[in-house]
Amino acid sequence: MPQLxxxxxxxxxxFTWLVFLIIIPPKVLAHFSPxxxxxxxMNDLKTESWTWPWS
Structure with a gap:
C-alpha cells in the first residue's frame, strides 16, 4: 500500500512546517500598524445622564 x-x-x-515556523513569522512581524x-x-470618558422623555 503506497499510503504507508x-x-x-x-x-x-x-520543510513546509519549517517555513511556516521559522521564515514567515519574522516577515509578518516586520510590518507595522499605521x-x-x-x-x-480619562476625563473625556465621562458621559452625561440620559433624560428619558417618559420619566
Missing amino acids: NPAPWLSLMI NNALMQD
Missing part, C-alpha cells in the same frame, strides 16, 4: 510509505510526503511536510493607539484622557 512516508518517503514522498514526510520531507515535504517537515494606526497606533493613543492614550485617551
